Amino acid sequence: MINEPSDLDPAGSEPIELAPALLDHLAAVRAEALQTLESGDPVYGVNTGMGNLSKVRLSEEAQRRHQRNLLRGRAVGGPPWLPSEEARAVLIGRLRTFLTGDAAVSVELIHQLVALINNGEVPKIPAEGAGSAGEIIPLAHAFASLDPGPKEGIALLAGIPGATGRAALAVTRVRRLADQLTAVGAGAIAVAGANRDPYQAVAARGDEVLAAELSRLRELAGDEQQPRSLQAPVSFRVAGQVVAHVRRTLQQLDDAVERAFDGVTDSPAYLDGEFVGTAGFHGLDLTAYCDHLTVALAHAAEVSTARLHRLLDPSVTGLTAQLARDPGPQAGLVAVHKRAVATTHQLRRLTLPTAISTAETSNGQEDVQTFSWEAVGNLGEAIRRTRETTACELLAVRQAFALSGRPIPPGLRPLLQAVDEVVPPIDTDRPFGEDLTRILTEVL
Template sequence: MAVIRSNRPLDWAQVAAVAAGEPLELSADARARIAAARVLVEQIVERGIRAYGVNTGVGALCDVVVSPGEQRTLSRNILMSHAVGVGAPLGAAETRAVMAAAVNNFAHGHSGIRLEVADQLVALLNADCLPEVPAFGSVGYLSHMAHIALVCIGEGYARLRGERITGRAALQRLGLEPLVLEAKEGLSLVNGTPCVTGLAALALARAERLLDWTDMVASMSFENLRGQLAAFDEDSLALRISPGLNLVGGRMRAALADSGILAAVVGQRTQDPLSMRTIPHVHGAARDVLTATADVVNRELASITDNPIVAGTPEEPRVYSQAHAVGASIALAMDSLATAIAQVAAMAERRLDRLVNPLVSGLPAFLAEPGGTCSGFMIAQYTAASLVAQNRRLALPASLDGGITSALQEDHLCHATPAALKALEIIDNAGRIVAIELLAAAQAYDLQSIDAPRAPHTGALWQRVRRVVPTYRDDRPLADDMSAAFRMIADEAPPPLPNPGKIGPRPLTSADGAATAAPATLANLAAAGHVRAAASIAVNDGQAAAHIA
């Protein structure tokens, strides 16, 4: 079954589901809203009501009137002139996410495109025929959507079943005709914030899964480093008001329950180092940021972000040509999420350093075989330190970059899409850091000197790693193991925790702003490892239904 855009906007989890490969459909209500908005544009054209990008130029040319006979040319030329992206193209998931968010925006019924335009995008998406979209060169959103729209008119390039083909060839293979764009359609296709909202939804899905893994990998390191379980005492953590902190504390208690290793060292230290005893505080803070970011992204998906917006009735059409396409709030949210994930990853590297340092670990130096011929995880920690430094550079706020474009007409820029792109990069870097910690923690179990059992959950995690990679003995390139561990973290959910009901629900925010628990969305259940996601999330008549297998 498909993700259906009906009378309720998509939320971030649904956009992420489409990004992961689910099909997208427009309900009859959504199609009616799109068609009704088109009637408004036709009335604006017929009556000669001045409307930005409909019968005027764009940017600094907003006061140049465009005649009815030139409006098709204007729409086509907007795509041609705005398709200025550079660099490597977006991945398939990123492209699908942007396309899903664009269709969601049109379905609000205030853009003024024809149904044929929305249907063309949906057809490309559901055939997994994805436009080639260069990742860089945007201060906001324009170039990415322009490259997507090119394929709709038979221009640009697309990938179909791994083959790079022209936009015209892509349409031919799908039995589609190139569109001839009418008034406003060129501007509608490149305008608004779907680019950043799509990428932001993907960032949320990846960050949520990463945080679930990071909690579990941290529990392995904590056990190997013989931490004091008092750090996760429920009554103590409850004194600090943070849903994320208390959630992480519960997850750590569940993951480390019945640990013989930790039982053997109770009371041996008054305090553990901060990278161990502040796991709930740092991971929890990141989860609180994740919740706040989800709220912003859902609000953005529920908002009309075109410029101009068409409204009113065919008898009295209205045009709002102001600034709803500016993505200040989502740019700030992406910067915040990026910083939060960078901090979590930085602390993971500190735990990794403790695992490989014999001065504090109580384990063989660098988790290597005895003797001076083996380096073990010595240099893998260098890699993690390098990625932490890269994240620190990337975490500088894109939303403050500023700049001036279009002959002083656009003299304040929020850089929302670049903020989302660097958040995605930070999340990937963080996943690689946590993957190295995961390997080191598994190696530490192999070398533990305490003759006591692991916690059942951490033992299951260790076994899962060992099914993928054996104990490391400097007998193969460690980079291959690191890559395998990263793919595990990026592509799979961690094993479900025992007694998840005792941990408490994860706070999230639905598209209408109401607080919901984690089980309300399939993506959260799957990311938490509590269920295996089936093929769809459907939204019909304003009600979300998660299909779970």
């Protein structure tokens, strides 16, 4: 039962039910807003046109058609469509902003939206091509099946609820991915016999996030009484700093998501008894931290790929070349590293700042943009590709343990046992892409 807007999690999958007291509050706001509209004062997008046509006043007859037309005329997107989980997050993001009361929409529309979320058949929402201040194009697709009343068409299109909902989902995914990055990195440290000095608590003075990450690495990797060398390669030594940075930027994005949900994003918003034009659609805060996290993941993937390369090197691990059972006749996991290299190359192209672009639309009425929809799309792609490089390194860690005979530290046993359940022992070359797919779908 949702009693407050903050109770609604865009990453959740359970059916949504709204508390009667919350609905009563929203109904009271709606009644007051409709009474304010009766004054006839201009209210953007309600009794006026939109964008550069906002100077045009609409007749009562035009107003009745206008809210529905707002959705129809802006549904200009096409495939590729968002995955169903992301599409659901868009719908929940819109619902959460409505529950503040700023949009002054009817309880009837909220019931329509809840039914759309709960029926399990999410609408087709374009993954690309938002191209405006805000995200009116994907939102027009998202809510095409709803029947808006006065002021409700523009309310459905206002702000950046879609990017915010998708970012909330990304936060949940990256939190899990960060734990996997830590575990796989710890596995590489353990099986390579890396010196544990870089992971001591004294090395994290003044940085609580790093201290916690180093503690996790030490716990998972276990102690090493006789390290193979005084210094392991840099990709091993910086494992704590890399994932600590992912976790730190993840928290920054999580905070930005909450600001976006808690702040005023509707325009015009019904605030203190009057309609107020706002700039809540300008999602620079959200965009910047999506970009920041994308860069952090790209670096984590690069470091993971570098460690994977070192695991194939006998001078680092003391194991057979390329982790092959019979080097020469067998190539081992060298092609797995090549896949990771290609994936990190693709990741680098996602790291350009999204909001550094000005483009005019609506005859100059919208003359700057932040492209938050694109930023969260880049982040989703970065998550997917970082999971790929993590899977590649995990396969190598598992094979290295099998060849080394080293005992698996207790903290790593559940992860490596999960790999063993879906990946047969590697005794010869085979299509390792199939193994990676099983790891991605059943382990990570």
